[in-house]
Amino acid sequence: MKYLVGFLRIFIGIFFIISGLIKLNDPVGFSFKLQDYFAPDVLNLEFLVPYSLMIALFVVVYEVMLGVMLILGYAKRFTLWSLIAMIVFFTFLTFYSAYFNKVTDCGCFGDALKLTPWESFWKDIVLLILILIVFFWRKHLTPFFTANFRSIAVMISFVLCLWLGYHVLMHLPIVDFRAYKIGKNIQEGMTVPDDALPPIIEYQWKYEINGKEKTITNTSGLDPQPEGGTRIGVETDFIREPYEPPIHDFTIERDDQDFTEDFLTEEKLVVVIAYNLDNTEIEGFANIKKVTDEALKKGYKVIGLSASSTAETEELARKQKLNFQFYFCDMTTLKTIVRSNPGILELSKGTILQKLHWNDAEDFKLN
Structure with a gap:
């Protein structure tokens, strides 16, 4: 049992650290997933929606810290009880999602690894069993290093987690796992490949x-x-679901007309994304305006994308003196494209060349 507990503490600790860091790399994305759980038709906790980002940051930092503390053997009793509480909570969420088919992606590993609700549930069951083994045989969980070293290591880990969370919120995720990362072509992402496996349907x-x-x-x-x-x-x-392209809800529309193909053939296109004007960061448009004005002078086509109404986007353009029109796109799609509201992209024939947070708009390079 000594060797088993020794192996499991390392395995579980690394698992929690990796899972937490993936979500800490994109806490805004994880907050969107929490909003799905807080929805009226899921857990009906709408009062928590305004605090979803704060909750997301707390959960992912806590998850990373528990992994570090378990490996080091720091505050053993507190760490083990916290691990049990967290995994029981997540097991409940994944079971609820799977059984009632409410949230189809738990977000356990962000966009890096997609799991079905039942896969997530059984993953949590296995983790719960492993954690309980460590808990019941915790006498074999001997701390590593000295008490002072453990305390310093935990504090440094905590500070680094806070720094990473702040950095990605003020800029963008360090690693982009989404279908809209730099270098990806949107048209190709919407295409079903010739070798895609056809669906298999069972008739009863x-x-x-x-x-x-x-x-x-x-x-x-x-x-x-x-x-x-x-x-x-x-x-x-469905025995085998039909192939779904990585990009399947991207459109550029205005006044009931679809301009998607027109804009995705532009060689020099700058796109400003403000998915919802109700909670957009207005101060960001000062930086955005400088870039878009310069882009227009250099022959770029500039458009905005938002899920807000035409009246709202036109009012924003008037107040901020923006020299471009906004078009409509699905809000979930826009949230997926860039974790900034507003954010700015450069496209060339549908290929994403640049993607920046409004804080970094001055770094936008124009030819």
């Missing part, structure tokens, strides 16, 4: 035969038409 044909209900299953889609049977109905399930 229900018949009444000799007064008894019978279900006949096939994947051909052809009605089996059994002799003497009266069809009651048919249900379908």
